[in-house]
Amino acid sequence: MPELPEVETIVRDLAPFLLNRRIVRVQVWDPLLVRYPGRQDFNRRLTGRIILGWGRRGKYIVGRLSGGLTLLIHLRMTGRLLLNLAPGEKYQRAALDLDDGARLWYCDLRRFGDMWAYWPGEEEHLGGFNALGPEPLSPDFNSRWLAQRLAGRKAPIKALLLDQSLVAGLGNIYVDEALFLAGIFPGRPGGSLGPRELDALAASVKEVLTRAIEGRGTTFRDYRRGLGTPGEFQHQLQVYGRSGQPCLRCGEMLARMRAGGRTTVYCPRCQQ
Ligand SMILES: [Zn+2]
Missing domain, CATH: 3.20.190.10 (MutM-like, N-terminal)
Known part of the structure; x- marks a missing residue:
């Protein structure tokens, strides 16, 4: 998608x-x-x-x-x-x-x-x-917004980030990538994230999306650019689609779980 x-x-x-x-x-x-x-x-x-x-x-x-x-x-x-x-x-x-x-x-x-x-x-x-919630690359999307919206939430952070009213535009690929970059376990209840983790999460979402736009998007099966050519960011993915392969940061085997009804890949060592 x-x-x-x-x-x-x-x-x-x-x-x-x-x-x-x-x-x-x-x-x-x-x-x-x-x-x-x-x-x-x-x-x-x-x-x-x-x-x-x-x-x-x-x-x-x-x-x-x-x-x-x-x-x-x-x-x-x-x-x-x-x-x-x-x-x-x-x-x-x-x-x-x-x-x-x-x-x-x-x-x-x-x-x-x-x-x-x-x-x-x-x-x-x-x-x-x-x-729709804020655009993730706009200043309106920040740790203050996340803190306000995630307070008291028990649902896994993975599921919450897929909610387009929390932040607009994220799906399965970039939520997994952002959580890996931020070092946050996808199953963590949204309300349990501390201020430093929220800072890291907001920054990671922005970084992953910025790099993916520079890479012209990720092509697995269906996505094609407007002139019919595939994207290139699939070569830079850290966790999505890599379950069972070694973590590029620590070498641990990447694991797979269900969160928010979606297959989720994460590193059991790097993400807490
Ligand atoms: Zn790792």
Whole structure:
């Protein structure tokens, strides 16, 4: 599932090709894709709009269009946004034709992805987007925020960090990586973390995400950058996907557990 660094990379890759282009035709073939408004209204709203801004909030792609319309896209598990369709690329669910002849494809094997096209005042239809916590790379995400939100929480810190209202954009990969970097055992109750651990955790989240964006995201199976190429950060992962292999810091065998309903990899020696 694409997390913040993968979505950020897709946004950056596509921006030069989309900005100031006019959408001349909209086709949606998957009835499950558009969450708001209906499929026909979605097409009608988008057609003729100019793409004025192209950004990200958490794991959402945010397109700011002429007339004040916003296009919101969540790729979920296997969604892909591609400017040029690679030979053999399947599962096309939607396409936006631009005024320079380019076509932006939306492909999605498992069909969990969502799109919205909304005007100001229609935010009630956006669900989880309204409840997003701070951006992890912004100053609003810090140990003070964590202390306030984790106080008294008994759930494992791993599960709490996956909650998009605590911090926006993290998923299984980068939570495991950040907890390893901070030296914190994923099963620790959120409320048990001390001030120094919260400092380390906030700093580790920022460091892991910054490095992953520099590495253009992590590709295991499905994620592709906006122009179809894979990311490179998978070569730098310390714990995710490395269960049973030696810890790169201490040599101990990395272990696996379930936390927050997700497979979690950690070092039994480095993480307490
Ligand atoms: Zn270790």
